[in-house]
Amino acid sequence: MIRTVLFAVLYLLPSWCLAQEADLVLTNGTIWTVDHANPTAEAVAVKDGKFIYVGSNRGVQKHIRKGATEVIDLESLFVTPGFNDNHVHFEWTGRLVFGLNLLEVHEEKPLVKKVREVNDRFAPGVWITGGQWSVFIQRFDGNVFFANGKALELAGIGRDIPNPAGISVERDRKGTPTGILTGANVRNHFQKIIPDRSWNQRLLETQAVLDRCKMFGVTSLSDMSDPLQREIFYHLRNSDALTVRVHSRGYLDQWDKLAALRIKVGAGDEMIRLGAVKAWIDGIMGNSSARFYEPYSHISGERGRWRSIMFPWTAANDGRDMVSNLENLAMKADSAGIQLSVHAIGDEGNGYLLDMVERMIERNGQKDRRFRLVHAQVIHPDHFKRFNGLGIVAEVQPYHCTDDMRWMEERIGHDRCLGAYAFRTLWDNGAVVCFGSDSPGTNAARYPLNPMLGLYAAVTRQTSKRRFKPTHSTPPTPLLRRRSKAPSRWGNLRTCQCYRTTY
Numbered sequence: 001m002i003r004t005v006l007f008a009v010l011y012l013l014p015s016w017c018l019a020q021e022a023d024l025v026l027t028n029g030t031i032w033t034v035d036h037a038n039p040t041a042e043a044v045a046v047k048d049g050k051f052i053y054v055g056s057n058r059g060v061q062k063h064i065r066k067g068a069t070e071v072i073d074l075e076s077l078f079v080t081p082g083f084n085d086n087h088v089h090f091e092w093t094g095r096l097v098f099g100l101n102l103l104e105v106h107e108e109k110p111l112v113k114k115v116r117e118v119n120d121r122f123a124p125g126v127w128i129t130g131g132q133w134s135v136f137i138q139r140f141d142g143n144v145f146f147a148n149g150k151a152l153e154l155a156g157i158g159r160d161i162p163n164p165a166g167i168s169v170e171r172d173r174k175g176t177p178t179g180i181l182t183g184a185n186v187r188n189h190f191q192k193i194i195p196d197r198s199w200n201q202r203l204l205e206t207q208a209v210l211d212r213c214k215m216f217g218v219t220s221l222s223d224m225s226d227p228l229q230r231e232i233f234y235h236l237r238n239s240d241a242l243t244v245r246v247h248s249r250g251y252l253d254q255w256d257k258l259a260a261l262r263i264k265v266g267a268g269d270e271m272i273r274l275g276a277v278k279a280w281i282d283g284i285m286g287n288s289s290a291r292f293y294e295p296y297s298h299i300s301g302e303r304g305r306w307r308s309i310m311f312p313w314t315a316a317n318d319g320r321d322m323v324s325n326l327e328n329l330a331m332k333a334d335s336a337g338i339q340l341s342v343h344a345i346g347d348e349g350n351g352y353l354l355d356m357v358e359r360m361i362e363r364n365g366q367k368d369r370r371f372r373l374v375h376a377q378v379i380h381p382d383h384f385k386r387f388n389g390l391g392i393v394a395e396v397q398p399y400h401c402t403d404d405m406r407w408m409e410e411r412i413g414h415d416r417c418l419g420a421y422a423f424r425t426l427w428d429n430g431a432v433v434c435f436g437s438d439s440p441g442t443n444a445a446r447y448p449l450n451p452m453l454g455l456y457a458a459v460t461r462q463t464s465k466r467r468f469k470p471t472h473s474t475p476p477t478p479l480l481r482r483r484s485k486a487p488s489r490w491g492n493l494r495t496c497q498c499y500r501t502t503y
Contacts, residue, residue, distance in 0.1 A: 020045075020052050022063040029074030034081055044079075082219030083451040086395050086436030087374065091225040093449065094205030096440040097212060100128055100137060103446045126201060127151070127194050136190050145181040147190070152177055154193050164189055199232075206232050209449075213244050216450045220245035222395075222436070224278055237271045246272045249341060252279035252326070253309060255333035264337035265370070276339035278374070279326055280307045282349035285377065285404050286442055288411060290345035291352075293380065297413045304346050327356050335364050341372035341395065347380040347419065354386050361390070375400070375438075376426065378412065379419045388430035396423055397438040398458035403445045423458060 022045035031041040033054060043060035045053035053063050064071060100118045105111050115135060118128050128135045135148040147155065156164065159176045163169045166185025170178045197205075206229070213221070223229065223246055236242035248268075250258060255277050258264075265275040283289020283305050288296050291304035310324040330340055344350045350373065357371050369391065376394045387394075401421035408417050419425075427433045437454055441447035 019062055020047050021065045022047050022052060022060075022069050025060055025064050025069055025071045026074055026079065027057050027060060027071065029077055029079045031079040032081070080217075083217050084434070084436075085218050085221040085439070085449065085451065086434045087397055087438045088221045088223050088436065088449070089225060089438070089440060090206070090209060090221070090223040091202075091229045093212075093440045094202070094209045095129075096446075098205040098208035101446075102137065103441075123198075123201070126197075129194060136194065138187075142187070143182065145186045145190075146179050147181060148179060151190070152179065155190060157181075202228065202232055203235075206236070210236075210243050212449050216452070218244060218449065218451060220247070222247040222249065222276075224249050230272075233272055237269075242271055245270070247276065248272060248274055249276040249278045250274075252277045252329050252333060252340070252342075255329060255336065255338055258338055259333075259336040265339040275337070276341060276372075277333060278341045278343070279309050279330070280343040281310065281326060281353060282306060282344060282346050284345055284442065285407070285411065286445070290378070291349040292346040292378070292412065292416075293348045293351070294416075296411050298411050303348070306349075324352075327359075330356065331360060331363060334360055334369060339370055339372070341374050343374040345375055345377045347378045347383075347416065350376055350379050351383055354383055354390070354392075357390050357392060358386075370432075373431075376431075377404075377420060378416060379422060379426070381419050384419070384422070384425050384429040386429075387426060390430075392431050394423075394426045394431040394433045395436065396421070396426070396433060397436050397447065398423065398454045398461075399437060399447050401461055402457045403447070421461075 024046040025043065026046075027043045029042060029044075031044060031054070033039060033041055038054075041054045042057045043053070043055060044051055045060050045063035047063075053060055063069070098121070100114060102111065102114060105114055115128060122128060129137065136145065136151045137147075138145045147157075152158065157167075157169055157177055159171075159174070164185065167181055167183040167189060170180035170182075172178055213219070221244055223233075225248075227250075230248050233242060233246050233248065258275065258277070263274050266273065267275040282291035288299055288302060289305045291306060294303065296302050296304070306324075307326075309326045309329070313322040313324050314328065315321070316323040326342070330342070333340060342353055344353050353373060360369075360371075370393055371391065372393045372395045374395045376396055377400065398421070404421075408420060412420075423433055435451075435454055435458065437449050437451070438447045439449045
């Protein structure tokens with residue numbers, strides 16, 4: 001078993017505190033500091049979760065007090081900065097990690113085992129949902145559902161009862177429901193009777209994700225969740241139980257609520273940062289809804305869709321141009337000092353946002369806005385050079401590359417794939433590139449929180465069986481900066497705390 005000690009990006013304290021007595025000292029290691037001037041060290045000293053010394057084995061001795069300082073001999077093990085995840089849907093990750101995950105279940109016995117495991121850890125009366133089950137689960141595509149006898153009873157579905165409107169109920173020869181349900185109204189019908197998850201349930205889900213973060217060395221992350229998740233983070237912070245630093249984002253159409261509270265980019269404290277919002281400009285590759293300049297290769301005439309926040313479009317420049325609702329909101333939020341992050345997958349979606357940022361600079365002025373282009377999955381070949389000088393943060397998730405390789409060339413052809421998941425090309429053209437997971441993923445694919453899998457995808461651009469456009473592969477050492485220093489810095493986090501993990 002290899003034990004790896006991970007620590008957050010170093011922000012060294014002034015020289016006057018170097019003689020402080022440490023709580024923890026690590027010696028005899030190969031410690032990577034992310035400092036070009038002093039890239040490696042032998043030892044570090046930590047007090048109250050912050051680094052007070054980075055240097056040699058000899059130099060760290062003055063911070064050791066026998067009986068008070070825990071000293072760990074690393075025996076030449078490699079020490080790396082704690083990982084930052086630039087894109088986590090924390091609430092949904094909690095549902096999947098603590099709840100029912102059937103994405104890798106294809107047979108009856110493993111399914112039953114999974115459900116029993118969840119039943120054992122859930123409190124009495126809590127519905128088992130997800131998968132997506134008092135049991136109600138769905139197939140990954142959302143078209144077929146399964147409910148157990150108790151759930152059917154609560155939903156008013158039974159042997160001698162007519163089917164609810166919009167629901168088809170599979171029945172055996174005696175007319176007894178088998179539990180298989182289809183139809184457009186299944187989800188809505190059950191949502192009316194499934195109670196909201198309790199505060200205690202949400203706490204358990206949150207702790208399950210925090211445990212995963214510690215396991216994988218993730219010490220800071222950027223979260224896109226509901227307001228209740230933010231309340232849970234504050235609750236844990238106030239009880240000294242929050243073990244990751246959180247960059248919490250709201251939604252663009254609520255920017256004015258942040259502004260009314262005078263919340264701007266970087267607001268908050270060292271554990272929870274506020275002042276950022278997110279929006280979505282187009283769809284995804286999985287269902288061919290990402291927006292492209294030219295039609296998809298496998299669907300005649302289909303270019304993808306704009307998200308609803310783009311509408312309505314309004315006239316600008318004396319009727320010569322049309323401006324989206326998203327852009328109007330973004331201009332106002334930017335002028336209020338709020339950080340913007342927008343999901344974009346297709347080349348037209350990304351191209352529109354590049355145009356928007358240029359107009360934003362012209363209208364609101366040049367400043368350190370750190371606009372986050374979320375995913376930046378497919379870029380038009382002529383647009384890479386436009387990143388230079390715009391200060392755009394390309395918020396990418398390398399695991400997408402190895403997951404989407406199943407269908408990319410079939411859907412957009414070889415030539416457009418040359419601009420897909422082009423992390424190295426973005427980097428070479430002046431974008432600030434940072435990495436994350438997009439955990440927990442989509443209905444069709446799981447995006448794991450483990451950063452090592454994302455790093456593997458970025459370096460090799462392959463699974464065990466296939467490889468995707470190796471010309472965009474990213475070297476390992478600078479790549480690590482994009483999972484540690486770059487995301488935390490450009491996400492307005494100062495990550496100083498030290499945690500330990502074991503693999």
